Amino acid sequence: MNYSYPLSDDTWGREEIEAILNVILSKNFTMGKTVKEFENIFADWIGSKYAIMVNSGSSANLLAIAALVYSGRLERGDEIIVPAVSWSTTYFPLHQYGLRLKFVDIDKETLNIDPTVVENAITKDTKAIFAVNLLGNPCDYNKLQKICKDHNLLLLEDNCEALGAVYNGKYTGTFGLIGTFSMFYSHHICTMEGGVAVTDDEELYHYMLAIRAHGWSRDLPENSRIYKKSKSSFYERFNFIVPGYNLRPLEMEAAIGIQQMKKIDRIISQRRLNAEYFLSRIGKMPLFRTQKETGKSSWFGFPIILSENASLKREELIKILENGGVETRPIVAGNFVRNPVMKYINHTIHGNLPSADYIHFNGLFVGNHSKDIKDKIDLLFSLLHSFAITHR
Template sequence: MFYELAASTWGEEEKAAMADVIASGRYTMGEQVLAFEREFAGYFGMDHGIMVNSGSSANLVATAALAYKSDRPLQRGDEVIVPAISWATTYHPLQQYGLKLRFVDVDLETLNIDVAQLERALTPSTRMIVPVSILGNPAALDIIRDFADAHGLYVLEDNCESMDAELAGRKTGTFGDLNTFSFFFSHHISTMEGGMILTRDRELSDLCRSLRAHGWTRDLPADTALYQRKSSDHFEAYRFILPGYNVRPLELEAAVGRCQLAKLPGFTAARRRNLALFQELFAGDDRFIIQREHGKSSSFCFTVILNPKHSLDREKIFAALKEADIGFRIITGGCFLRHDVMKYYDYEVVGSIENAITAHELGFFVGNHPFDLTPQIVRLREVLDRF
C-alpha cells in the first residue's frame, strides 16, 4: 500500500536482542523485563514500572490495584468520569470491576475530554477520572490533576496512544496515580505485544506486581507491606494473596522494548516533522477539522473530521482514498456509546455528546510513522482536493 496505517519500526538491533534471549534459554519474565521496567520508568522520571503483556492488561491491572488498595479502595458502584471517545479497553476494566461510568463529551478540535464539563460530571459517588490523551495529543492533564486533587479523586491516566507527548514540559503518562502505556505493533514503540504501568506509589506498584502474576507473592520485594511472611518456605514459595491474572510479559518483548526505547526520541522527532507538514498543508481549510495540538503531540496519526457545515460525503471520500491506496480507519474506537457492548454497562451521559458523535460519523485517521512521509501526506492532500 502506498500509505499504510501502520509500519514496522524494527531494525537489526531488535532481531539481535531476540536472538540473544533465545540463546539464553530464558523466555518468560526475568532479567530483561526487570531491566526494561527500570529503564522505562527512568525515561519518564517515575519510581516504579510494571510491565505486562498489553496496554489493555495494563488498564485492567491498574484498575484492579485501586480496588485492592488498603486505604479508600474503589468499590462496586463507585463512579468514574471518562471521555466519550477512546479504545474499548479504557472502559472494559471499569465495567468488569463494577464501576459506573459517567461519559463526558470531547472537544471537537483536540478530541480530548472537555474539562469544562468536569464539575457537571461530579457527584458524591465520583471516585476517579480516567483521562485519555487521544492519538498523541495531550489531554488537559494539569487541569484534570488539580480537579482530582481538589475533590479527592484517583486519576488513572490512559497514555496508551500518546507515549512521549508533553504538556508544560512534563511527559504525559506521569500525571496519574497510575499511568498506562501500550507497545502494540502500530504504537510509538513496539514489542509485538506489551504494556507498562508507571506509578510513584509503592503500594500500588506492589499490588500491580502481584496481580499480573496470579496474585502471587513471588515477584514482590522482601519489604512489601502487602503481607507478612510466615515461617514455612515451602508454603511461601506458592502463596497467593490477591485474585490476580496471568498477564506477564515475555523476555523477548522486554529485550525488544529496550532497543525501541533507545530509539524513541528519534522516532518522536520524525513523527513531529511529519505532523508539521500535515498541519501546514491543512491549515486554514475549514472543510476539514484537524486535531489542534495541545502541548507537544507525539503524533500517533493524523485525524480528519469533515466539517458538518459543508455536507461532504464521507463514503465518497473513503472511496477516493481507497482508489489512491491510502489506508484509513475510525478515530480510536469512535464514540464508545455507539457500540453494542454498552448494553452490559452501568453508565450515564453527562449533557450532550454531539462532538463525539460528529467525530464518529464524519471523522477518520491516516497513519503517521517515524520516518519521512512527505510523498504520502502530499498525496492525501491532493486526493482530498480533487474530491
C-alpha cells in the same frame, strides 16, 4: 490491500532481531531479568518511580484498575468519569470491577475529555477521572488536576496512544496516580504485544506485582507494604494473596523494548516533524479540520474531520482515500456509547455528546510513522484536493 500510505510503519532493525535470537538462545522465555531491565529503563525515561511491564496496553489498564480496587482506593459501585471517545479497553476493566462509568463529551477541538463538562458531571458518587490522551495529544492537566484537588478525586491516565507526549515539561502518563502505555505494533514503539503501567505509589506497585502473576506473593520484595512474607521460600513460591491474572510479558518482548527505547527520542522527533508538514497542508483546506494540539503531542496519527459546511459524506471520502492507497481508521472507536456492547455495561451518560457524535459520523484518521513521510502526506493531500474540488 497493499497500501501506499499504511497506518503504521516498522520501527525494527537488525538490533531487534538479534535481541530476539539472544533470548531464544538463552532458553529463558517468560518474565525474568530482561523484563526487569526494560522496566528500569522505561521508568527512568518516563520519570516514574516504578514501571510494570505486561503483555498489552489493555492488560495495563486491567492491572491498574485491579490494584486500585484491591488497595481500597476504589470500591465497587464507585462512579468513574470517562471520555466518550477512547478504545474499548479503557472502559472494560472499570466494568469488570463493578465500577459505574459516567461518559462525558470531548472537546471538539482537542478531541480529549472536556474539563468544563467533567466538572458539571461530578456527583457525590464520583471517585475518579480516567483521562485519555487521544491520538498522542495531552489532556489539559492544569484543569483536570485542579478539578481532582477541589473534589478529592483520583486522576488516572490511559496514555496508550501518547508515549512521548509532553505537557508543561512533563511526560503524559505521569500526571495520574497510575498511567498506562501500549507497545502494540502500530504504536510509537513496538514489542510485538506489550504494555506498561507506571506509578510513584509503592503500595500500588506492590499490588500490581502480585496481580500481574497469578496474585502470588513470589515477586514482592521482603519489605512489601501489602504482605509480610514468611521465612519459607518454598511456601512463598506458590502463596496467593490477591485474585490475579497471568499478564506476564515475554523476555523477548522486553529485549525488543530495550532496543526500541534507544530509538524513542528519534521516533518521537520524526513524528512531530511529520505532523508539522501535515498541519501546514491541512491548514490550507477549509473543508477539513484536524486535532488542536495541547502541549506537545506525540502524534499517534492524523485526524481528518469534515467541516460543518461540507456537502459530502465521510463514506465518499473514505472510498477515495482507500482506493488511492491511503489506509484509514475511525477516530479510535468514535462515540463509544453507540457500540452494542454498552447493553452489558453499568453506565450513565452526562447530557448529550455532540462533539463525540460529530467525529463519530464525520471523522477518520490516517497514520503517522517513525520515518519521514512527506511523500505519503503529499499523496494524501492530492486525494483530498481532488475530493475538495468535486465537492465545492
